[in-house]
Amino acid sequence: MPFExxxxxxxxxxxxxxxxxxxxxxxxxxxxxxxxxxxxxSVILVPVDKDGNLLFVRQYRxxxxxxxLELPAGTLEDGEDPALCAAREIREETGFAADQIEKIGDxxxxxxxxxxxxxxxxxxxxKYDPLDADDDEFLSVETVSFTEAIxxxxxxxxxxxxxxxxxxxARPYLQGK
Numbered sequence: 001m002p003f004e005x006x007x008x009x010x011x012x013x014x015x016x017x018x019x020x021x022x023x024x025x026x027x028x029x030x031x032x033x034x035x036x037x038x039x040x041x042s043v044i045l046v047p048v049d050k051d052g053n054l055l056f057v058r059q060y061r062x063x064x065x066x067x068x069l070e071l072p073a074g075t076l077e078d079g080e081d082p083a084l085c086a087a088r089e090i091r092e093e094t095g096f097a098a099d100q101i102e103k104i105g106d107x108x109x110x111x112x113x114x115x116x117x118x119x120x121x122x123x124x125x126x127k128y129d130p131l132d133a134d135d136d137e138f139l140s141v142e143t144v145s146f147t148e149a150i151x152x153x154x155x156x157x158x159x160x161x162x163x164x165x166x167x168x169x170a171r172p173y174l175q176g177k
Contacts, residue, residue, distance in 0.1 A: 003027065011035070016075055017116075039109075039116035043086040044073040044162050046104070046170040047094055047123040054149055055094045055126075056163075057139040064159075069142065069152075071163045073118075082119035088131065090123050094141050095130035098123035105169035109162060120166045122173055146174045 004025040012019040018038040026032055047055040054071070061068050074089035076082060083101060091097050102122045109116040144152070152158045153167055 006031065017114075035113065037114040037116070039075075039114055040078060041076040041082070041117045041119070042073060042109075043076065043082050043089055043119045043121060044071050044166045045086055045090050045098075045101075045121050045123045046071055046166050046174075047090055047096065047098065047126060048146075048174065049126055049143065052174075053143045053145050055096065056142045056144055056149070057093050058142055059137065059139045068160050069144075069158060069163075070160045071166050073162060083121070086119070086121040086123070091129055091131040093137070093139055094126075095128060096126040097129035099125035099127065104173060105166075107165055107169075118162055118165075120169050122170055146170075 006023040006025060008020050008022045010018060010020050016039070020036050020038055022034045022036055024032055024034065049055060056069050057072050058067050058069050060066070072090055072093035074085060074092065076085050083103065086101055087098065090101075100123070102124075103119060104122050105120045107118055107120070108114070109118055149158070149167055150171070153164055158164060
């Protein structure tokens with residue numbers, strides 16, 4: 001017997017997500033509650049420059065209380081095609097457009113409490129073509145070789161789950177290059 005949905009109530013509606021409390025009946029007949037972050041989805045990019053290096057962004061993450069090195073990413077607008085979002089986000093966050101954007105995978109960011117589903121794109125053939133960053137984004141772009149990025153991840157120096165997952169998905173495309 002699967003979990004049975006009973007009801008849902010909205011607890012908070014924010015700028016980028018909604019928090020709801022769902023009540024379900026468990027397979028053994030008990031009632032339980034789940035607090036869920038409802039998120040419209042996002043993209044993450046693995047930008048590769050002409051020398052085979054990856055472009056990362058360093059930005060302050062208030063929840064972590066520090067600057068983190070991450071692959072460029074962004075939230076889908078309502079009904080937006082993930083490939084179009086990826087094309088916009090790479091320009092906003094790195095200042096480069098990609099002539100070649102290829103979807104290489106996707107994943108749930110934190111399925112225990114969030115509906116956020118991330119689409120991963122490999123971006124190549126970069127050319128300078130910036131868009132204005134979002135008002136709350138203060139980013140610096142850093143170039144890192146793929147080998148060094150993997151080593152940083154293995155040493156625990158990249159504590160951003162979405163970047164780690166995207167690097168793993170990009171590995172077959174970039175290893176040995």
